[in-house]
Amino acid sequence: MDEMTDSRTFSGVIAPVLTPFGEDGAPDADRFVEHCQWLLEDGCTALAPFGTTSEGNSIGIDEKMELLEELVDADIEPAKLMPGTGSCSVADAIIMTEQAVELGCGGVLMLPPFYYKNPSEEGLFRFFAEVIEEVADDGLKVYLYHIPPVAQVGFPLSLIERLRKEFPDTVVGLKDSSGDWSNTKAILEANPGFEVFPGSEVFLLDGLRAGAAGCISATANVAAARMRKLYDSWQGPDADKMQAEVTALRKAIQSFPMIPFLKEIVAHYRQDPGWAELRPPFTNMPAEEVAKAIAQLDANHGFKLAFDKAA
Amino acid sequence: MDEMTDSRTFSGVIAPVLTPFGEDGAPDADRFVEHCQWLLEDGCTALAPFGTTSEGNSIGIDEKMELLEELVDADIEPAKLMPGTGSCSVADAIIMTEQAVELGCGGVLMLPPFYYKNPSEEGLFRFFAEVIEEVADDGLKVYLYHIPPVAQVGFPLSLIERLRKEFPDTVVGLKDSSGDWSNTKAILEANPGFEVFPGSEVFLLDGLRAGAAGCISATANVAAARMRKLYDSWQGPDADKMQAEVTALRKAIQSFPMIPFLKEIVAHYRQDPGWAELRPPFTNMPAEEVAKAIAQLDANHGFKLAFDKAA
Numbered sequence: 008m009d010e011m012t013d014s015r016t017f018s019g020v021i022a023p024v025l026t027p028f029g030e031d032g033a034p035d036a037d038r039f040v041e042h043c044q045w046l047l048e049d050g051c052t053a054l055a056p057f058g059t060t061s062e063g064n065s066i067g068i069d070e071k072m073e074l075l076e077e078l079v080d081a082d083i084e085p086a087k088l089m090p091g092t093g094s095c096s097v098a099d100a101i102i103m104t105e106q107a108v109e110l111g112c113g114g115v116l117m118l119p120p121f122y123y124k125n126p127s128e129e130g131l132f133r134f135f136a137e138v139i140e141e142v143a144d145d146g147l148k149v150y151l152y153h154i155p156p157v158a159q160v161g162f163p164l165s166l167i168e169r170l171r172k173e174f175p176d177t178v179v180g181l182k183d184s185s186g187d188w189s190n191t192k193a194i195l196e197a198n199p200g201f202e203v204f205p206g207s208e209v210f211l212l213d214g215l216r217a218g219a220a221g222c223i224s225a226t227a228n229v230a231a232a233r234m235r236k237l238y239d240s241w242q243g244p245d246a247d248k249m250q251a252e253v254t255a256l257r258k259a260i261q262s263f264p265m266i267p268f269l270k271e272i273v274a275h276y277r278q279d280p281g282w283a284e285l286r287p288p289f290t291n292m293p294a295e296e297v298a299k300a301i302a303q304l305d306a307n308h309g310f311k312l313a314f315d316k317a318a
Numbered sequence: 319m320d321e322m323t324d325s326r327t328f329s330g331v332i333a334p335v336l337t338p339f340g341e342d343g344a345p346d347a348d349r350f351v352e353h354c355q356w357l358l359e360d361g362c363t364a365l366a367p368f369g370t371t372s373e374g375n376s377i378g379i380d381e382k383m384e385l386l387e388e389l390v391d392a393d394i395e396p397a398k399l400m401p402g403t404g405s406c407s408v409a410d411a412i413i414m415t416e417q418a419v420e421l422g423c424g425g426v427l428m429l430p431p432f433y434y435k436n437p438s439e440e441g442l443f444r445f446f447a448e449v450i451e452e453v454a455d456d457g458l459k460v461y462l463y464h465i466p467p468v469a470q471v472g473f474p475l476s477l478i479e480r481l482r483k484e485f486p487d488t489v490v491g492l493k494d495s496s497g498d499w500s501n502t503k504a505i506l507e508a509n510p511g512f513e514v515f516p517g518s519e520v521f522l523l524d525g526l527r528a529g530a531a532g533c534i535s536a537t538a539n540v541a542a543a544r545m546r547k548l549y550d551s552w553q554g555p556d557a558d559k560m561q562a563e564v565t566a567l568r569k570a571i572q573s574f575p576m577i578p579f580l581k582e583i584v585a586h587y588r589q590d591p592g593w594a595e596l597r598p599p600f601t602n603m604p605a606e607e608v609a610k611a612i613a614q615l616d617a618n619h620g621f622k623l624a625f626d627k628a629a
Contacts (some may be wrong), residue, residue, distance in 0.1 A: 070407075098377065123599055133601065
């Protein structure tokens with residue numbers, strides 16, 4: 008690793024961790040901790056609980072704060088945690104961000120307030136300024152979460168610039184889930200040293216070549232090992248070939264409903280059907296479709312998960 | 319009033335109450351209670367705190383629960399309260415809805431989970447089913463909050479029908495903030511007896527003629543008296559003329575940024591500048607623009623507020 012990489016707070020392959028639910032519908036802390044530990048063994052360099060893939064906004068605030076504490080209690084290194092603490096409400100964003108900082112989390116991944124559409128740039132700036140000034144802790148590292156296809160509200164280049172200028176030691180990175188490589192590239196070009204993570208491993212190699220810090224990707228929940236190999240040897244001779252394989256698997260997985268399917272994959276290979284539980288508004292895939300899809304991944308991509316590595 | 323009106327849980331002119339904030343940025347319970355009491359004196363038949371106009375999703379969950387308790391403690395009749403208790407998270411929706419029912423609120427106004435876009439109808443149905451089954455109280459009366467321009471996620475006719483069929487004594491009404499009269503009309507036609515409230519007084523008279531229960535409108539925060547007069551005499555000879563005046567005032571107000579302007583109007587006539595505070599992502603209008611806008615309303619619509627009626 009070069010010096011630039013070393014000075015980064017986060018880098019590599021980060022999973023927006025799936026959130027398992029128990030029979031009572033409540034988040035299942037045991038399954039959650041077990042999955043997080045396995046992800047770190049499988050190749051993830053860090054974890055981003057409570058993201059979009061995590062059904063983060065479908066989990067209650069108290070529930071999220073309890074789950075985060077469970078991870079730290081289970082001796083998962085807080086420096087490797089980048090929980091989602093964004094909210095439509097600045098008050099709730101502050102509560103969750105304060106807890107994350109108190110627990111020593113390496114960073115937080117923050118959605119903009121996403122209820123009101125077309126907010127002014129000034130209004131979005133003030134939202135983040137209020138959180139940062141209220142939390143008032145040098146340990147706070149904010150990663151902006153740009154996901155316009157879902158949140159609708161996003162971060163234009165000018166807002167990123169203003170936030171970095173005002174809070175250079177706090178606003179240190181961004182996850183770009185726009186799915187638009189030209190946007191990721193523009194952010195990278197305008198912000199040297201900013202820790203930019205494309206939201207899909209499809210852009211991992213292009214990203215690394217353009218100065219990205221890695222990727223934060225839904226599919227890292229089940230396929231981190233392959234991404235990590237690419238990340239570790241992206242300057243090597245096989246990088247393009249590895250990227251092509253990584254891309255092919257990603258496209259195969261995302262041809263199904265992403266969050267339900269990822270949970271079905273974990274449920275299948277863990278032989279733990281309860282893992283597939285979802286919170287509304289998500290619903291489960293028909294069992295037949297699941298079986299077919301998993302068989303396809305195996306046949307076409309040699310995709311299997313081995314959970315015996317898990318503690 | 320005829321029998322049909324009498325059997326309704328809510329009817330008339332309902333304000334989605336503005337939420338005042340103090341200098342510390344926290345919700346200001348004193349100003350809030352005072353405004354709610356004044357609204358009931360000014361002509362509102364009921365109050366819908368924590369709606370879109372209330373910056374409801376910008377207020378923390380604990381903050382909302384405290385404010386609701388303050389209203390009941392201040393002897394505002396709980397039967398006249400229809401707080402917003404929707405959330406992207408079914409867990410938080412349940413917490414807030416349970417409190418509303420415990421306090422005896424006449425109903426709750428519930429947004430669908432609005433983070434994930436294009437959810438399935440089945441997923442939305444399950445969200446509401448989970449809230450209703452978990453709260454498990456005959457006192458719960460749910461009003462569906464259809465506001466696709468903001469929430470993006472809404473209630474198609476088939477979902478309304480399914481929810482009413484499954485929970486006939488609980489899912490009793492809907493606020494239609496689509497701004498699309500043909501949608502309101504279609505809901506009314508398909509659902510006799512359902513308590514439908516257009517989200518704007520522009521549709522008040524047409525609504526009442528088609529069987530609507532009244533309206534739930536942002537501008538009722540400052541102009542309830544005129545709407546109430548129309549509501550009380552909608553079958554009289556002057557109804558169309560009154561509607562034209564009500565519509566003209568609404569259009570004048572909504573030509574400015576609605577939520578900031580409504581707060582400025584209250585701040586101006588109460589001579590209480592702090593009333594204009596907003597939570598991000600909203601920002602205040604320039605003072606000059608406010609002065610001009612208020613003078614225009616006065617000149618063109620004889621619009622003034624008298625707060626001496628307030629206790």
